Amino acid sequence: MSELLTYIIFIPLTAALLVLLTPKTYEYLYRVLTVLCLGLTLVLIVYAAYDFKTHSASTITDETTLQLIHKTEWFSMSMGSLGKFSVDYFVAVDGLNIGMLLLAGIVLFIGAIASWNIGKKKKAYFSLYLLLSSSVLGCFVALDFFLFYLFFEFMLLPMYFLIGIWGGPRKEYASIKFFLYTLVGSILILIVMIGLYNSVYDPVKTAAETGYEVLEVQSLVKDGSIASDKIVKSFNMIHMTNPDNYIPGSFLDSSSLAKVFGQPARWIAFLALLIGFAIKLPAVPFHTWLPDAHVEAPTPISVVLAGILLKIGGYGLIRTAFAMFPDSAYHYSWLIGFFGMFAIIYGALNALAQKDLKRLIAYSSVSHMGFVLLGLAAMTVEGVSGAIYQMYSHGLISAMLFLLAGVLYDRTHDRMIENYGGLAKQMPKYTVFIAIAFFASLGLPGFSGFIAELMVFIGAFKSSGTIGAIPGWMPVVATLGLVLGAGYYLWALQRMFFGKFWVKDKNWIPALKDLDTREYVMLVPLVILILTFGLYPSLLLDLINNSVESFTNHLLSFHK
């Protein structure tokens, strides 16, 4: 089944074409087609995760330990003395992305159901949504930097239109802001990608080119005894993590003396990747596009945005910045940890000041993404697992939160907290789900968020006692985020749902009906998933353990 991942990526794309080709008279088919095809994708992804071999050794610098590899040469050309330019179509999974793929499958499917009642320009909406799905899925499994970047950039286009056309009152501002902001990050990533390409060669292809064995090639390149036009350069992200594959003396080689702005080139390259993906994550202070995008985006797009798009930032940090520049990551771990801790508290304080429910959830996302940074900066197995778990768990919880915010917005077209009171009496079932989502998000044990945050905390503190990547006070201070989290959620709950029933506009009352079947179909599975991953963390941790361990060993191999 080596093409499985390819099917997963291209099924939505094919469906997008089908939607485009279906005449407008069969408009009702668009949403059916979208839900069905993303359902199929989800089934395939679940199969991939089920089939994932958890006990086989996994080394993040060795592409033979990947699973479900599909790799063919895409295009290559000789560039004279600059060596050979070669781009692969290379998709595969390991512990670092299997969880993200699963999350993407779930959230995209739920988002498709949430899109059921989209009113205007259905053809455009569903084809763009499917296009977005393809690029998101592709981004998580692509292991050729060129391909990864392509998918990464391609997400912007559908996202721009999805917010810009189907969004709220300030949709133009929000979509442009989202687009430009992310583009700035992309440019930084692009620069590093080019730098990496110039420094990394593909030992296998070079061996094929020169006729040597792979191991021979590596020592020969080290000696400089292979002519530079024979060296096949590579975009392979796995090769990029292995320091043996850097051409000696090249720009980003770890022994390189190249300097940029007076700093070692590798540090600057790391920072560029860090900022590039931190914008996507988003990390404070690059987060201000998020509240605007969330508030203006239609519900399903908010769900997808919070549920998966943000995670690409975290995943990118793990797969590229940390894995390719472990030495620089260690050098900057204090800074990253600090920004993580800062984001946790800063985001929470901002959430406390919000009057708009959706904006509150958006800022809580900023706070929760701080845990990802803190966990990564810790560089311990617990911390990194916690970061990945947090991305996964936040994907589910924030999807649920935005769906719930959408439920209310659908009925009244108003999201202001102060305009509601005592909704528990009017919409008891809705209140139950809101309470579950709020408590899950504030990290109540039993829900997935707790496991993630706990792992980040113990991992971060352990880091201070063992490898010293970040000091012990950071996680201790970051725990304040838990109190603030309880503060803004419970306060919102109390103001909107408890007390006597009251709404600002009497005309809303008939519209304020309790949840309908379609909403149950979206919410119940999410609750079950959030609970399941809160009680059986091994479901996800078993998938990622080997890779995370290899990842942290890889990070620290430079430290020792």
Add this chain to the structure above:
Amino acid sequence: MIELQEIISPNTNSMVYWLIALLAIPFLSFITTIKAGNKAPHWATSLLGINTLIAIYLAFLNWNSNPITIKGYWFSIGDTQLTYAFLIDRLTLMMTIVVNFISLLVHFFSQEYMRNDEAKPRYFAFLGLFTFSMMGIVLFHNLLLIFIFWELVGLSSYLLIGFWFEKKSASLAANKAFIMNRIGDLGFITGLMILYTQFQSFDLGAIKSLMSYSQIEDGNWIVQFTNNGKEIVNSLDGRWLSAAGIALFCGAVGKSAQFPLQVWLPDAMEGPTPVSALIHAATMVAAGVFMLARVFVLLDAQALEVIAIVGSITAFMAAIAALSQFDIKKVLAYSTISQLGYMVMAMGIGAYTAGLFHLLTHAFFKAGLFLAAGIIIHQLHKLESKEVKFNTQDMRVMGGLRQYMPKTFFCFLICALALAGLPGFSGFLSKDAILLNLSVWADEKGGGFYIPEVLAFATVLFTAFYTFRMIFLVFFGNFRLSKIVNQENITEKLKDGNFTLIIPVIILSILSLSPVFGLTLNAEHTWFVESFSTPGFLVPVVYAAKSLVEIPHENFEALHGLVNGVSIGLAAIGIFLAYIGYKPNAKLEQAFVERREPRGFFGQVSFYHWYQDALYRKAILKFILLKAKAIYWFDKHIVDGLVNGLARLQVIIAHIAKWFDKYFIDGLVNLTAFTGGRIGQLTRSIQSGNVQTYILLSFAFIILLMLYLVF
């Protein structure tokens, strides 16, 4: 070298099924009761009855056997296995019975108390959730799992305090309780972080064994062990050892309502009264003390001192606050805080057994007091009508209830005597055990450590005073409501509680009699104290506190009579003063009925609980909210402003570029074209076809050429 895997490796025991049942039945009650409609009360009560029987049966089987640990794997992070563990020892068994039994009584009581509430399925379901979470804390012997259930207990408390969510005050009180508990839990999490970093496990058995192997070297706290054969040496600054103990204690500060987080408990009285009896008097608030008992051996001298001091401050402050309340539940709430202070202080001074003993006796007599108060509130509630509206918990409307509710009065009196600590009642035994240990401890430490002793003894006096002030105000004199609403015949409707209400209270008051624990006036000879022994500290010697066990028994003997005498004397004085002040038609009683709030500095400080709440609300909460607003302003205008500013700058630059392009670059192009045109015109004008001009120009050029050649 000690191997971690050997300590945490899974094992099993046939008892595990009973433990699972103990957890599963209340959980079943939670998920089924909510849909049970009118059958909910009976269904939930029956399930709890079964659970109580199991608890008793389990104790019957295991009371005299060695502690049993049952362990298993939960999940692994990398190659670190996280485990779960159950422990069955006498502490577990005692708590299992107390929690289930009181929960059963409260279920039983609530059948009548909540009869007319539409939402009773929800109520009984939440009680089930609470019992389930509480059982988790009691049964698990793993700090992470204890923490998980600890938070779930917080959730059920939140749900039950806010049960009448349409009342704004109830939902605010629920929030306050949850958030105050969360603040304490930050400490708990920090404790988890420290212990995990050092020992790579949350298993209490593993932590305890590894702790006993750890050492202090050059101020560093070092532990060596192997995990899967891999040798591990963990080292942290020695201060983290004390910090771990204090951090865990912070959790107890939240849950057991200790200074400075105790402000949530009085507000928690917004919940239904049986809930107050179960959660906010007998069991949940005692969970902090229970947790301290579980981690007792991991606490170092410094942490213990902090615990003792915080406990004594709490006991004293709350006793003062209880002196002047109007609301009967508030008096009981402050009294609970004060008694919890005693228990926590007992743990801090190392009086492990005495602390647990007080936990047990207090659970019974305080639950009894709350349920009796519940009967009063319930019966008074029946007097309310469209015309007659009053606060059913306000002691100013009560008075003389002895005549109308003799059974309730009698039970209330027994429990009150236990609270005041008079001989013959359970509270006397346990409180005196604490005071005796405290006196020995203070003598041992000397200096400033006499302050906790003074505070604790003063609390004895105040406790007796507020307890009997309550008795006189509620049960003696005339029924004040009839005067207030001007209806003499209103008392006709005032009756004692029925069978369902009174039975639990009778049971609890019987359990508040001291013979239940042994026919003795010396706590040491009760079966309880004889069944428990104080464990020795496992922390490295340099950090360990001196255990009370090491102090010669004579020191205790010598003080015993004195402590007994003083505490009885203080209690008697307290009761006498209450009689003087609050007997029917006494001066204070009159003033009490008429005033809206106590007068004078002392009265105000007491009534407003040292203004702690006001301080939090006005200073801290307001500060945080203001800060949040300020930060949001910063985020919106500065951070985002910067982004928008950059964008605007781009636009401005673009405009400049456009201008430049239009007028300069394009201007240059146009200029070139223009110049070309001009030159063309010029040259064209030369080519005029006029011969004279040609000759003139040729002539001029020749002259210029000649000039050039000459010079």
